[in-house]
Amino acid sequence: MINRRSLLLRAMALGAAAPLGGCNYEDPAHPDLADKFLHAMSAWNDRVQAALFDPHTLAPTFRADQITSPPRFNAFYGIDQVPVVDETTYKLELGGQIQNKAPWSLQQLRALPQESQITRFVCVEGWRVIGQWSGVKLSDFLRHVGADTTCKYVSFKCADGYYSSIDMASALQPQTILALDFLGQPLTAPFGAPVRLRIPTKLGFKNPKSIMYLAATNVYPGGYWEDQGYNWFSGS
Amino acid sequence: MSRRVIHPWPLRLTHWLNVVAMVVMIGSGWQIYNASPLFSFTFPFGLGQWLGAGIAWHLAGMWLLVFNGLIYIVWSFASGHYKKLFPIRPREVWSDFTGALRLNLKHEKGVYNAVQRLLYAGVLFAGVVAVLSGLSIWKPVQLWFLCNLFGGYFIARYVHFFAMTGICLFILVHLLLVALVPKVLPPMITGGRLP
Structure with a gap:
């Protein structure tokens, strides 16, 4: 007390x-x-x-004419530093509590049923944009590879060193997809090519781009921003 | 006992806890605002030194604000305190307002004048709007019905901003009046005694 x-x-x-020391949440290690x-x-x-999370509550969807144009780039680095992943050799690596850990090529991901959505992307900073994404439902994919969906977390590691994780309930929500296309075209490097997570029930920084590794786990994986102080769940 | 004091202890307790909540919420709110300003200005300072700290303070402070506010509301109805805020009649507000400007307004201990009643009811309303619009911004998907009430996420941010602005204007007037009539401050701490 x-x-x-x-x-x-x-x-x-x-x-x-404000400029006094302390209370700044600036040094997570100390x-x-x-x-x-x-x-x-x-x-x-x-x-x-x-x-509060209700798996049956859907994020609002929008009309095609409401899509934000041009789309807004955002990352923890400038657009000129975006890593480019070679899509011909790309393989999505799997780990953790997943039965079939064989890596997935883009062609294999595109062969699965595709889901399209026009949803709102809300940034932790407060701004929002509307975009159209399509790809593989994460719940379909997790079941396809035999992931243990009783695990607490799904974690992601990205080509740019970014990493993040989400709770399993949100991962299984039907609007959570491994997006391959953005605005009707294959994802481009600044917007997360070749595969990004699109989860409209969470804030923007919970939508990692250029995913290279995916795992189901019970060990708290944290995240790039989460480890610096952003709220981990960050649900909308 | 409580009939003899100017300000009963639940009022004083929730008032000062609310001061803490307001400093945390407005200070961290300004930090959050600065990350993506709605208008062409930013605030010169904010609580926490970056967005992550501002949000952390804001989402921690909201619990104090809401629970303290609920305790005040429950106590206010249970004790009948809320009756002191009403009625609010425009004619009385005007005559008390002009009287105050002429420094000719009688201060009755334990009684709110019409301007006070209007301002107190107004800031309570702004507080409720701030909390509900804030919840809409925090949870626009899960609390979609609340978010829709404010016209959606985009408009809810503006509503939240103007609720804060209203509260800040109240605080300015409130502090100015206490500075002009400092004898009203000690009873807010000790409770004071009615004559």
């Missing part, structure tokens, strides 16, 4: 004078007291969001 009180007093002081408090609250919010 005393800790919380002092934290709140610090919060008040910071509200008046959390101070405020960081630990925020982390505990974020973990609590993960649980609340998992309880």
Whole structure:
């Protein structure tokens, strides 16, 4: 109680004078007291969001004329630094609790039933764009490869060093897809070629691009931004 | 006991907890706003030093804001305190407002004048709008019915911003009035005594 009180007093002081030290959530490896408090609250919010999550509630869909044009590029680096994956040799590697871990080529992924959606992409910063994506339902894919869908997490590793993870319930939601196409064309490098996750029930940073590795696991995989302080569940 | 004090203890407790909640929510809200400004300005400071910290404070502080607010509302109805906020009659608001400008408004301990009633009811309304529009921005998919109430995600962000603006304007007037009539501050801490 005393800790919380002092934290709140610090919060008040910071509200008046932001550039004071501490409370900045800036060094995840060396959390101070405020960081630990925020982390505990974020973990609590993960649980609340998992309880709020209804697998039958669909993210809103939009008309073709509502699609944002031109599309908005966003990453933790500039558009000139986007990695280009060779699509002819590309293989999606599988790991964790999956029965058939044989890697998947693009042709194999395209041979599975494709699902199209026009949905809203909401960035953690607050802006939103509407786009059209199509690809393989993640739930279909996970069942196809014999993934243990009782696992807590599905984790992703990307060609650009990015990584992220989602809860299994959200992974199995019917609008969660491994997208291969964007705006009716194969994905381009800035928008996550050759395969990206499109999950309209979560914030934008939970939609990793250029996925090279996918796993089902019970070991918390974290994520690039999540490990720096963004809320892990980040459901919409 | 509670009839003899100017401000009963549940009112004082929730008031000061709300001060903490407001500092956290507005401070971190400004940090979040700055990441993707709705207008052509940004705030000169915010709680937390980057977006991730701002969001973490905002989504932690919301629990204090909401639970403290609910305690206030339940207490207000249970104790009958809410009756002090009504009626709000435009004619009385105007006469008390012009009286206050002429520094000619009688201060009755434990009684809200018409301007106070309007401002207090107004800021409570803004607080409710801020919470509901905030939930719409946080959970536009799961709480779609709430989000639709505000005209969708895009408009809900503006509603949330203007609710904050309304609360900030209230705080400015509130602090200005306390500065002008400082004797009203100690009873908000100790409870004070009615004559």
